[in-house]
Amino acid sequence: MNYTVSVGEAVAELDRFDALIDVRSPAEFAEDHIPGALNWPVLDDRERHDVGLLYATSPFEARKLGAALVARNIARHIEASAAGLPKTWRPLVYCWRGGQRSGSMHWFLGQIGFRSRQLVGGYKAYRAQVRDDLAAWPARFDWRVICGRTGSGKTRLLQALAAEGAQVLDLEALAAHRGSVLGALPDAPQPSQKAFDSALWSALRGLDASRPVFVESESRKIGRITVPDTLLAAMRGECASCVWIAMPEAARVELLLQDYGHFAADPEVFCRALDGLVELRGHARVDDWQRRARAGDWATVFAELMREHYDPGYERSLRGHFPALAKARTVELADGTAPALRAVARDLLDKP
Numbered sequence: 001m002n003y004t005v006s007v008g009e010a011v012a013e014l015d016r017f018d019a020l021i022d023v024r025s026p027a028e029f030a031e032d033h034i035p036g037a038l039n040w041p042v043l044d045d046r047e048r049h050d051v052g053l054l055y056a057t058s059p060f061e062a063r064k065l066g067a068a069l070v071a072r073n074i075a076r077h078i079e080a081s082a083a084g085l086p087k088t089w090r091p092l093v094y095c096w097r098g099g100q101r102s103g104s105m106h107w108f109l110g111q112i113g114f115r116s117r118q119l120v121g122g123y124k125a126y127r128a129q130v131r132d133d134l135a136a137w138p139a140r141f142d143w144r145v146i147c148g149r150t151g152s153g154k155t156r157l158l159q160a161l162a163a164e165g166a167q168v169l170d171l172e173a174l175a176a177h178r179g180s181v182l183g184a185l186p187d188a189p190q191p192s193q194k195a196f197d198s199a200l201w202s203a204l205r206g207l208d209a210s211r212p213v214f215v216e217s218e219s220r221k222i223g224r225i226t227v228p229d230t231l232l233a234a235m236r237g238e239c240a241s242c243v244w245i246a247m248p249e250a251a252r253v254e255l256l257l258q259d260y261g262h263f264a265a266d267p268e269v270f271c272r273a274l275d276g277l278v279e280l281r282g283h284a285r286v287d288d289w290q291r292r293a294r295a296g297d298w299a300t301v302f303a304e305l306m307r308e309h310y311d312p313g314y315e316r317s318l319r320g321h322f323p324a325l326a327k328a329r330t331v332e333l334a335d336g337t338a339p340a341l342r343a344v345a346r347d348l349l350d351k352p
Contacts, residue, residue: 003106004118007121007126010092017092018090020036020091021037021038022095023094023102024096025044025045025048026045034126040077041073042070078112082112082114092118092119098118098121098125127194141204141212143215143239144212144242144243146214148245149252150310150311151255155178169203171216171218171222171227175190177222178259181274191225217321235322240322241327244325248335249307251336253303255336256306267294274286274293285308332344
C-alpha cells in the first residue's frame with residue numbers, strides 16, 4: 001500500500017490528520033512550517049551541518065553518521081511524544097523535499113503500527129502550493145476595506161467586528177507590526193516572509209467566500225513584510241468597497257497614547273525610530289519631536305506627527321490606491337472605547 005500523499009491531497013484533508021510532523025532542523029522549522037505542525041527534528045542544526053560537511057568529501061561516511069544520528073533522535077521523539085498514542089494515530093510527516101529525513105521517521109512510525117503518511121515533495125512542494133494559492137485566492141472574496149487616518153481605531157474596529165461574528169483578515173496581526181515607522185511591537189519580532197505567507201494562506205483558507213471579509217487598508221509593506229500583490233490588487237480593485245472611519249483628533253491622540261505607551265519606558269527607542277523621518281521632515285522638526293519625547297510631552301508629539309506627517313501622506317496614498325474610497329461610506333467613531341467600537345461594528349454589519 002502507498003503511504004505517501006501529494007501536496008494537493010494533503011491540503012484537501014489537512015484538518016483530518018491527527019498531527020503534522022515536521023522533521024527538519026529547528027532553524028528550518030523556525031523560518032517557516034505548515035501551520036500547526038510540530039517539530040520532531042531527526043537532525044538538529046549542528047548535526048545537519050556536520051553531516052552536510054562530511055557529505056561533500058565522503059557521501060558513504062556521511063550516510064553512516066546520519067543514519068546513527070537519525071535513529072537516535074527518532075527514538076527520543078518516540079519515547080517522549082508517542083508512548084501514549086493509539087494505533088489509529090494518523091500523522092502527516094514531511095521534511096524539505098520528502099526524502100530521507102521524513103522517509104526515516106515515516107518508516108519507523110509505520111513499523112510501530114501508526115497510520116503515518118509522508119508528504120511527497122515535502123516543505124518545498126507545500127511552499128509552491130502556498131505561492132500558487134496566494135496568487136489565486138484573494139480574487140474570490142468580497143473585500144470591505146476599513147480606511148481612516150492614523151489613530152482612528154481601524155485595528156480595534158477589526159477586532160470588534162470579529163467579536164460580532166464578522167469575517168476579518170488582520171494583516172498587521174499576521175505581520176506582528178502596526179504598519180508605520182513606529183509600528184514595531186515591543187514584545188514580538190516580525191515573522192519571516194515565508195512564515196507570514198503561511199499564516200496568510202492559513203487565514204485565507206479558513207474564510208467563507210460567500211460572506212464579506214473586513215480588512216484594514218494597508219501599504220505594500222508592513223514593517224519588513226511584503227503583502228502579496230494579488231491581495232493588494234483584490235483589496236484595491238473595483239469589486240472591493242471602502243468604509244471611512246472618522247474620529248475626533250483628541251480621541252485619536254488618546255488612542256495613540258495607549259497603543260504606543262511602551263515608548264515611555266524607553267524614549268530612545270522612539271527617538272531612533274523617528275530618525276527614519278529626517279529625510280522627509282528635516283533635522284530641525286525631527287529633533288524637536290525627539291526633544292519633546294524625552295521630556296515626556298507625548299500628547300504634543302503624537303498630535304503633531306498626525307497633522308504634519310501621517311495625515312497628509314496617508315490620505316494622498318490612500319486615495320491613489322483605493323479608487324472605491326471616492327464612494328466610501330463614512331462612519332463616525334467617537335473614541336476607541338469598547339462600547340463605541342461595538343456600536344460601530346454592529347452598525348456596519350446591520351447596514352452593509
